[in-house]
Amino acid sequence: MWRLYQFPLCPFSRKVRLLLSEKGVPYELWRENPWDAGDEFWALNPAGRTPVLHEADKNITLCDSRAICEYFEETVEKMPMINGTVASRAEIRRLVALFDENFYYDVTGPLLHERMKKRLILRQPPDSKALRQAMKMAHGHLDYMDYLIDTRPWLAGSTMSLADLTAAAQISVADYLGGIDWSGHEQTRGWYSVFKSRPSFRPLLSERMEVIQPPSHYGEIDG
């Protein structure tokens, strides 16, 4: 069976978990904190990052969340997530990059630094200015998502795609860390509620990172 090296608040691992669940690929979770990973993990992934997928029996190791998603898109037909014309596929991949890079850089990354890394590792208080800035940037990204959802049923077009899984993974971590103010974003909130009710999403919502607690609305489908 595939073993997924991850930690509960890794947004890139969450994207892979959503994809594997939607496609019906069985896997087991293996907790790995990249900030204190051992030699075994570095040997699997010289980039030193989660997620990593490993299949010991077949001696296959997959690193990098986008490479992993492309691999399962190429090998598992069920629930295609990078689908349609070449233009549609380019649009899906553009949005995957937008959430993996811009949303992560502006919102999820700073929240993880202030609310997880400082608490668990650095033992420092969070910087309230950095938190305010991340929440402000989140509003900008949600505005853009509202615009997309106004014009399309799903973020990249007429069907659910890897763009939706990527955005939901990033938002779920930001929401866990109290960085999402949903007021004024009814379209995106509705889209996210649909996601929260999917069987693929339920396990993520019930997991907790030690010490750090999410706000009360986090795990509620209508929250």
Place this chain on the structure above:
Amino acid sequence: MWRLYQFPLCPFSRKVRLLLSEKGVPYELWRENPWDAGDEFWALNPAGRTPVLHEADKNITLCDSRAICEYFEETVEKMPMINGTVASRAEIRRLVALFDENFYYDVTGPLLHERMKKRLILRQPPDSKALRQAMKMAHGHLDYMDYLIDTRPWLAGSTMSLADLTAAAQISVADYLGGIDWSGHEQTRGWYSVFKSRPSFRPLLSERMEVIQPPSHYGEIDG
């Protein structure tokens, strides 16, 4: 014709230029500095980053260097760059991410910040500690490349792939900015020399960013 929005030292635009040249896709260059881009550019790419490829006649816009490369891999058969078995393709994409993310984060990004952004925009002197750290990290990455080239003809396997183009693009910018000390890296230096002599690479080596000059060995094939 495709128009590529880029600036001379953008490593992600360089990767796309190498791919388009290798595949024989004609394009024109359009200079765009993301740090003072206008509304037209932001309308093309809400992520506000180069490269962007635009085809006005067909009204197609492609954003994100990986999405762009996948698009041309799917539409132009010549010189396949994400090739082989699903495992090979996953290995190519893993290394693309390693250079686009880790190498950029450790080496190219800090060098661009210290030697380009501070000079052209912030009007500050470079931080010599940050420069030393970037050069030290470059050594670590070149060690890993030496190891790969010891065991394989090309970075991801038996044929040239997008992994090689991505690494060459990042290294060329780092080398332009004086961040690569080639001593002790004969394998990678040999691999890079082969690259520098390719017709796809020559235009990059002769280009200059205003004000900032590369070291004398930069443009030489045996340099």
